[in-house]
Amino acid sequence: MKLTDISNDINEWFNGSGPLSDIVVSSRIRLARNLAGHKFLSRCSTTEKSEILTKLKEVLMSLDLGDKIFYISVDKTSNLNRDFLVERHLISRHHAAGRGPRGVVIARREFFTAMINEEDHLRIQVLKAGCQLSKCYEQINHIDDMIEQKIGFAYSPRFGYLTACPTNLGTAIRCSVMLHMPALKMTGQIEKFFHAARDMGLAVRGLFGEGTEAASDLYQLSNQISLGVSEEAIVSEFENTIIPEIVEYENAARKELLSKQVDTLDDKISRAMALLQSAHLISSHEALFLLSHLRLGINMCERMGATTPALKRLRDLAELPRDKSGKGADEDKGLSITTINRLFMLTLPAHLQLNYGKPLDPTHRDALRAQIIRSALNKET
Amino acid sequence: MLCQICNKKTATIHLTEITNGLRSEMHLCEYCAVEQGIAAKSQVSINELLSGLLAVQPSDEEMFGPSEEKKSCPICGFALDQFRKEAVLGCPNDYEFFENALLPLIEKAHNGKTSHCGKIPSRMPQEAKEQIKLANLQQQLDVAVRKEDYEEAARLRDKIKQLES
Numbered sequence: 001m002k003l004t005d006i007s008n009d010i011n012e013w014f015n016g017s018g019p020l021s022d023i024v025v026s027s028r029i030r031l032a033r034n035l036a037g038h039k040f041l042s043r044c045s046t047t048e049k050s051e052i053l054t055k056l057k058e059v060l061m062s063l064d065l066g067d068k069i070f071y072i073s074v075d076k077t078s079n080l081n082r083d084f085l086v087e088r089h090l091i092s093r094h095h096a097a098g099r100g101p102r103g104v105v106i107a108r109r110e111f112f113t114a115m116i117n118e119e120d121h122l123r124i125q126v127l128k129a130g131c132q133l134s135k136c137y138e139q140i141n142h143i144d145d146m147i148e149q150k151i152g153f154a155y156s157p158r159f160g161y162l163t164a165c166p167t168n169l170g171t172a173i174r175c176s177v178m179l180h181m182p183a184l185k186m187t188g189q190i191e192k193f194f195h196a197a198r199d200m201g202l203a204v205r206g207l208f209g210e211g212t213e214a215a216s217d218l219y220q221l222s223n224q225i226s227l228g229v230s231e232e233a234i235v236s237e238f239e240n241t242i243i244p245e246i247v248e249y250e251n252a253a254r255k256e257l258l259s260k261q262v263d264t265l266d267d268k269i270s271r272a273m274a275l276l277q278s279a280h281l282i283s284s285h286e287a288l289f290l291l292s293h294l295r296l297g298i299n300m301c302e303r304m305g306a307t308t309p310a311l312k313r314l315r316d317l318a319e320l321p322r323d324k325s326g327k328g329a330d331e332d333k334g335l336s337i338t339t340i341n342r343l344f345m346l347t348l349p350a351h352l353q354l355n356y357g358k359p360l361d362p363t364h365r366d367a368l369r370a371q372i373i374r375s376a377l378n379k380e381t
Numbered sequence: 382m383l384c385q386i387c388n389k390k391t392a393t394i395h396l397t398e399i400t401n402g403l404r405s406e407m408h409l410c411e412y413c414a415v416e417q418g419i420a421a422k423s424q425v426s427i428n429e430l431l432s433g434l435l436a437v438q439p440s441d442e443e444m445f446g447p448s449e450e451k452k453s454c455p456i457c458g459f460a461l462d463q464f465r466k467e468a469v470l471g472c473p474n475d476y477e478f479f480e481n482a483l484l485p486l487i488e489k490a491h492n493g494k495t496s497h498c499g500k501i502p503s504r505m506p507q508e509a510k511e512q513i514k515l516a517n518l519q520q521q522l523d524v525a526v527r528k529e530d531y532e533e534a535a536r537l538r539d540k541i542k543q544l545e546s
Binding site: 034036038039040041042043119141144145148149152153154155156157158159160161162164165166167169170171173191201224225226227228229230231 | 411415456457458459463467468469470471472473476477483486487490491492493494495496497498499500502503504509512513516517521
């Protein structure tokens with residue numbers, strides 16, 4: 001199994017399907033665990049880290065996940081491979097930049113990954129497309145049970161699962177969703193989302209690019225409290241209370257664009273189409289920014305039946321089915337959300353270089369990125 | 382108070398900075414604070430918040446009390462001043478060994494909660510599982526009574542009774 005086997009397409013959980021997928025791109029649950037009888041990593045020698053790695057790798061590779069699993073030695077692999085794994089959300093930046101023996105176990109379809117020797121000895125995660133947190137939990141809980149049959153974790157009756165940082169203590173669970181919030185940004189209300197998240201005790205982080213205000217308008221929203229509340233209660237609150245409320249903000253902003261700010265919307269969509277169809281050099285930042293607007297446009301056509309002048313042109317370009325019931329029927333034809341998501345991911349720097357076969361300087365990357373986007377958007381090429 | 386940059390909007394973000402013993406204050410509106418890269422601070426993770434919190438503490442002695450300051454864990458050799466730097470602990474035993482010092486931090490990070498309520502490892506013997514469940518419920522009951530949430534307290538009391546019988 002080589003990384004190039006997966007690098008030329010998007011992973012399943014990023015294919016634009018699943019409940020509420022026009023706004024909730026994907027769901028993720030991760031659990032943090034540490035082996036009983038070992039120190040936390042900050043106090044471990046290289047030998048002890050290797051010992052932990054060997055033990056966990058053996059257990060994980062023996063799991064029956066209903067999919068092929070493979071292991072990558074994060075400390076020994078190339079910088080480019082590490083960047084690729086981060087871009088693909090298979091490992092964290094922290095894990096890529098870490099020190100000492102460490103690795104990751106990945107299911108071929110990428111719904112499951114396990115980081116060994118990140119901040120904790122083991123961090124397992126399950127990812128699914130759309131809003132599916134309770135399904136993620138069901139699956140990861142089962143996997144956690146299977147691992148616990150074979151190896152003991154540090155646990156105290158008082159504090160629950162013991163983690164290196166007290167902020168993860170207890171259930172050691174983190175629920176996150178990836179949200180696409182372009183309309184809130186366009187209508188100048190993105191701060192409203194930040195405030196709502198903060199008031200609910202949640203963390204927000206920009207995805208695909210640095211900084212909180214991500215160019216792609218993709219944000220990760222996660223819980224911060226892991227102690228004193230059960231896993232089920234955390235997941236259920238997230239799925240049934242928090243997400244619907246946040247999704248409603250973005251939906252209201254989309255309706256506002258259609259009813260009161262059509263010029264703003266059409267300007268953004270038309271510019272995005274024109275630039276992406278004709279640019280010969282495009283930076284990752286600009287591509288993410290413009291693709292985000294196209295994604296919004298396609299969702300507004302498909303889900304809201306919107307027909308502003310720019311959206312009509314986008315509909316023609318995308319060859320979207322006019323009959324809404326034909327949804328998904330011609331997924332490979334025309335420009336779908338899946339295509340846009342694919343462009344989001346495959347034009348990221350490490351993806352470009354891995355698929356090209358060798359490292360490229362920034363100008364060459366910008367040219368290659370522009371070419372990939374042009375050929376996806378222009379029917380004739 | 383108006384924002385000192387744009388002088389138009391109300392200042393809602395108040396920043397006090399102490400550099401080399403000199404104190405300076407800034408009062409900004411949300412918009413200007415974002416421009417200045419200050420409002421981004423509202424998005425920091427609890428992790429960063431914790432280490433930030435620790436960094437502004439004048440000394441370990443004030444924070445953890447004199448008795449805790451020089452102690453180090455017999456298993457991993459970890460001492461609390463390292464926690465201030467790294468925001469991670471040395472070994473699972475530290476939770477017990479430094480319990481008094483860590484409790485206020487745990488309480489702050491987890492919205493006042495200090496005891497686990499959730500998954501119990503499947504490999505634990507049934508008897509131990511029930512004991513843990515009971516202990517957790519008892520702790521939740523204490524909290525509910527302290528908060529005068531009698532409805533919740535009654536619910537927990539019934540659950541405990543049910544488990545005990």
